[in-house]
Amino acid sequence: MTEVKMTVNGKAVSGTVEGRTLLSQFLREDLEMTGTHIGCDTSQCGACVVHVDGQAVKSCAMFAAEADGAEVTTIEGMANADGSLSTLQQAFQDHHGLQCGFCTPGMVMSAAALLAENPKPSEAEIRHYLEGNICRCTGYHNIVKAIQAASGQDVAIAAE
Template sequence: MTQVKMTVNGKEMSGDVEGRTLLAQFLRDDLELTGTHIGCDTSQCGACVVHVNGEAVKACTMFAVEANGAEVATIEGQANADGSLNKIQQAFQDHHGLQCGFCTPGMVMSAAALLKDNPKPSEAEVRHYLDGNICRCTGYHNIVKAIMAASGQDVSAIAAE
């Protein structure tokens, strides 16, 4: 067992893990942050996206020991300080960017990374960026619309699907 320490959503956290423990498992099982979903364990679906040192990563393909000393942000840390939804979460709600919700944490975390790097992405750029996130319920249209709305762009002319 190896002790890992990291800052998760602004709080110092630690735990003992085996070398093969994935970051997603550590977050869910040890830290009880179950918003990070595990959908495939093969880096295909994107439901486990978190931010490590400011970069979006798929937590099912990173060992917890690799995040030792890192700053980790999960979906649980995305709300505003008063507990209200942040602009991306609110846009997902307002524009029906979720259905069953399983992929939503990974989509929101990916969207946050995209908007950090590209504050006003085009529809094509959003679709390209989400290439590693799978949603089995929607056609991505409302997810893309929500992300563009969160960026402050006018999406009123985009028809609902």
């Protein structure tokens, strides 16, 4: 057993984990932060994406002990301080970038990482960046529009 300490969504947390405990398990089971979804356990779907020290990572492919001392942001930490949706989350809602919602936390977290790197990505850049995230419902078009809208781009152009 290993003691882990990290900051999750701005709050110091700690716990005792087995060496094989995945970060996704620690977040969901120990911290009860169930917004991080588990879709495949093989790092294929992207539903479990979180930010670790500012980098988007698939939490089902990282051990909790590897995040010891890290700053972790989950989908629960993406809302504004008053609890309202962030610009990116609101864009997903406004532009119907979700259907069943299962992939949405990972999509939002990946999109936030993209926008941090590239504040005005093209449609092609967005689609390329999201290749590690699988959505079985939307067809991605509205997800791309939502990300473009969150970046301040005119989504009417994307619809043509």
